[in-house]
Amino acid sequence: MIELPEEIEILKQTVRRFVEDEVEPLAYLIDEQERVPDQLVKKARDLGLFGLTIPEQYGGSGMGPLGLAVLREELGRTNMGFGSFFLLNNGIGSKGILYQGSDEQKEKYLPKLASGEMIACFALTEPDAGSDAGAIKTTAERRGDYYVINGTKQFITNGPVADVATVIVVTDKKLGAHGGISAVLVEKGARGFIQGKEEKKMGWHGSATGSLIFEDCTVPVGNLLGKPGQGFAVAMKTLAFGRLGVAATALGAAQRAFEMACDYASQRVAFGKPIAKQQFIQGMIADMATEIWAARLMVYTLAKDMEADLERNTEASMAKVFATEVAWRAADANVQIHGGMGYIREHPAERLYRDVRLLRIVEGTSEIQRIVISRKYLSNPL
Amino acid sequence: MNIIVLLKQVPDTETQIKIAPDGKSIVTDDIKWIMNPYDEFGVEEALRIKEKFGGEVTVVGLGPKRVTESIRTALAMGADKGILITDDALEGSDSLAVAKAITAAVKDLDYDLIFTGQRGIDDDMGVVGASVAELLGIPNISLGIKVEISEDQKTVTVNRPVEGQTLVIESSLPALITAQKGLNEPRYASLPGIMKAKRKPLEEKSLADLGLDASEFGTEARKVKILELTPPPERAAGKIIEGETPQEKAAELARLLHEEAKVL
Ligand SMILES: Cc1cc2nc3c(=O)[nH]c(=O)nc-3n(C[C@H](O)[C@H](O)[C@H](O)COP(=O)(O)OP(=O)(O)OC[C@H]3O[C@@H](n4cnc5c(N)ncnc54)[C@H](O)[C@@H]3O)c2cc1C
Numbered sequence: 001m002i003e004l005p006e007e008i009e010i011l012k013q014t015v016r017r018f019v020e021d022e023v024e025p026l027a028y029l030i031d032e033q034e035r036v037p038d039q040l041v042k043k044a045r046d047l048g049l050f051g052l053t054i055p056e057q058y059g060g061s062g063m064g065p066l067g068l069a070v071l072r073e074e075l076g077r078t079n080m081g082f083g084s085f086f087l088l089n090n091g092i093g094s095k096g097i098l099y100q101g102s103d104e105q106k107e108k109y110l111p112k113l114a115s116g117e118m119i120a121c122f123a124l125t126e127p128d129a130g131s132d133a134g135a136i137k138t139t140a141e142r143r144g145d146y147y148v149i150n151g152t153k154q155f156i157t158n159g160p161v162a163d164v165a166t167v168i169v170v171t172d173k174k175l176g177a178h179g180g181i182s183a184v185l186v187e188k189g190a191r192g193f194i195q196g197k198e199e200k201k202m203g204w205h206g207s208a209t210g211s212l213i214f215e216d217c218t219v220p221v222g223n224l225l226g227k228p229g230q231g232f233a234v235a236m237k238t239l240a241f242g243r244l245g246v247a248a249t250a251l252g253a254a255q256r257a258f259e260m261a262c263d264y265a266s267q268r269v270a271f272g273k274p275i276a277k278q279q280f281i282q283g284m285i286a287d288m289a290t291e292i293w294a295a296r297l298m299v300y301t302l303a304k305d306m307e308a309d310l311e312r313n314t315e316a317s318m319a320k321v322f323a324t325e326v327a328w329r330a331a332d333a334n335v336q337i338h339g340g341m342g343y344i345r346e347h348p349a350e351r352l353y354r355d356v357r358l359l360r361i362v363e364g365t366s367e368i369q370r371i372v373i374s375r376k377y378l379s380n381p382l
Numbered sequence: 383m384n385i386i387v388l389l390k391q392v393p394d395t396e397t398q399i400k401i402a403p404d405g406k407s408i409v410t411d412d413i414k415w416i417m418n419p420y421d422e423f424g425v426e427e428a429l430r431i432k433e434k435f436g437g438e439v440t441v442v443g444l445g446p447k448r449v450t451e452s453i454r455t456a457l458a459m460g461a462d463k464g465i466l467i468t469d470d471a472l473e474g475s476d477s478l479a480v481a482k483a484i485t486a487a488v489k490d491l492d493y494d495l496i497f498t499g500q501r502g503i504d505d506d507m508g509v510v511g512a513s514v515a516e517l518l519g520i521p522n523i524s525l526g527i528k529v530e531i532s533e534d535q536k537t538v539t540v541n542r543p544v545e546g547q548t549l550v551i552e553s554s555l556p557a558l559i560t561a562q563k564g565l566n567e568p569r570y571a572s573l574p575g576i577m578k579a580k581r582k583p584l585e586e587k588s589l590a591d592l593g594l595d596a597s598e599f600g601t602e603a604r605k606v607k608i609l610e611l612t613p614p615p616e617r618a619a620g621k622i623i624e625g626e627t628p629q630e631k632a633a634e635l636a637r638l639l640h641e642e643a644k645v646l
Contacts, residue, residue, distance in 0.1 A: 006450065006451050006454055006580075007454070007576050007580055010451060010455050010458055010571060010579075011576055014455075014571050014573075014576070017570065047570055047572055047573060048572045048575075049573065051574070052573055056574070056577060060574070061576065061577045062577060063577070
């Protein structure tokens with residue numbers, strides 16, 4: 001068992017109960033309707049979920065990586081689409097403002113992001129630049145007191161519904177990824193800013209993903225985060241924090257799959273006895289339990305280290321790639337153990353299998369994480 | 383209105399309880415501990431009364447250090463202060479000893495009302511609330527499902543279910559009320575509340591601090607001794623009613639309910 005500070009333990013119990021009592025009963029409905037009911041969003045606001053990591057001076061709860069890990073682990077246990085509204089406000093949608101924003105920008109946005117009055121998104125990916133983030137083409141050109149933005153962002157979580165977007169843009173084509181990329185805030189309704197329609201996705205139903213289109217979109221120069229050229233650093237720092245979050249979500253999902261699998265295996269009778277008495281099934285359960293323990297140790301060791309402000313970028317990649325792959329195998333084994341039932345839409349095993357698939361792709365694919373990890377060791381041979 | 387809530391920490395209802403090798407206690411390693419759900423109704427009711435009339439809510443717990451987590455949870459829900467009575471000598475105390483320690487901790491506080499759960503979901507004794515009221519010399523009203531404070535804040539009216547009827551009791555204040563399921567829906571501790579709770583006062587008191595003699599507490603001093611704990615019998619397998627038609631199955635079911643289960 002991993003010892004957690006008291007307030008983090010209370011957070012865990014609170015969120016666990018909220019998820020079980022309020023979210024889980026609606027998980028199927030959210031999946032089918034691809035929408036989180038307003039009533040539930042309101043409850044999440046009342047609980048303070050939007051402001052978990054935003055400092056207390058701006059109306060949030062000011063929790064750090066450990067709080068985020070606990071929150072995301074618990075949310076990984078239910079319909080993953082539910083959390084995306086407020087996870088962006090707590091993660092990549094607000095971190096740029098927090099790390100690089102001016103006092104004025106912080107005052108303007110953070111309280112509203114903490115309360116959930118505003119929904120945030122973070123736009124890096126483009127049709128021709130995903131893993132290769134340095135290849136983005138969306139430009140922001142300075143004209144007097146304004147930036148004029150042109151280009152298209154793709155697959156942006158909360159894109160269709162966001163009130164404020166942190167958009168990663170090229171401000172100097174010659175410098176490119178080496179000082180030519182900046183982060184700029186664009187608000188809903190800005191001239192020339194089009195929020196595209198929601199994509200249909202395999203999983204994460206209820207989380208709206210779509211394109212952002214900029215056609216001579218004009219925003220004041222004051223909307224730039226930090227100085228011109230600091231955008232790539234913002235993006236990378238923001239994503240490192242996000243990797244912990246994805247790893248923790250994966251851990252929660254794996255744990256849920258494991259619990260579901262144990263329950264079903266103990267109940268389902270075939271050939272005159274519960275399938276849990278079959279060695280094949282026992283092997284699957286043992287592997288799941290073992291891998292989940294390893295993932296848990298990684299995620300919480302990482303979270304504790306990050307809480308202590310230690311630089312853990314490589315470890316964040318390791319935890320992300322490992323935990324998301326553990327979750328993937330656990331979700332698959334869970335479907336297998338459920339047999340035909342695991343393939344039926346009304347059964348949560350089916351949804352979990354679809355939801356978990358995304359985790360190996362977003363916030364840096366498994367391949368990109370492996371590149372990041374190997375680079376550390378190969379460029380610095382011992 | 384100053385209100386005191388007494389709370390106990392108990393194993394989560396989902397915990398698999400294992401009997402310890404001594405046969406008289408349970409294995410406490412790896413147990414997930416929670417606030418006793420009946421006490422939580424008390425916390426919620428106290429907060430609602432405070433929100434209406436003002437005043438302070440003080441939460442009092444007893445047990446090892448881990449109980450601070452349940453007290454902090456109540457503080458995160460909105461209570462103002464906490465007191466933890468903790469002392470190695472308390473380990474194994476019976477309900478009456480617990481009531482004595484609690485009484486010593488609260489008797490000099492300024493209070494109008496005390497809430498506690500009608501029982502702890504672990505031992506199911508339901509004795510502490512009434513004992514504290516007796517030791518304090520204040521009225522005890524058990525199993526409240528509705529609590530109303532008079533406008534002049536001098537009396538309280540409590541509804542209590544009795545065999546499908548409702549008994550309405552009026553009492554002067556201060557009084558002790560034990561909370562029953564149905565009293566309210568406890569709120570969640572909000573996230574900002576959890577952070578605020580870290581800064582709220584939580585005092586620890588030993589038996590010596592309370593002026594109590596340690597020899598009157600603990601396993602040795604128990605008036606009620608536990609002889610043995612036994613696990614519940616394994617649940618027997620269910621029965622599937624056989625029959626060709628619904629009529630046949632219904633007839634068979636009726637026969638079994640009558641002859642075997644003897645419920646008809
Ligand atoms: C539901 C959803 C939500 C999303 N939300 C956001 C968001 O909020 N904000 C945002 O900016 N983006 C978001 N994304 C985009 C996501 O981050 C990208 O899809 C992801 O980074 C991969 O980029 P890509 O799709 O362009 O794939 P590509 O980069 O084209 O990769 C395709 C495949 O090639 C592999 N590959 C690429 N380069 C290499 C290499 N050098 N070596 C080995 N293999 C390689 C990849 O691992 C992958 O398997 C979201 C995507 C989805 C599906």
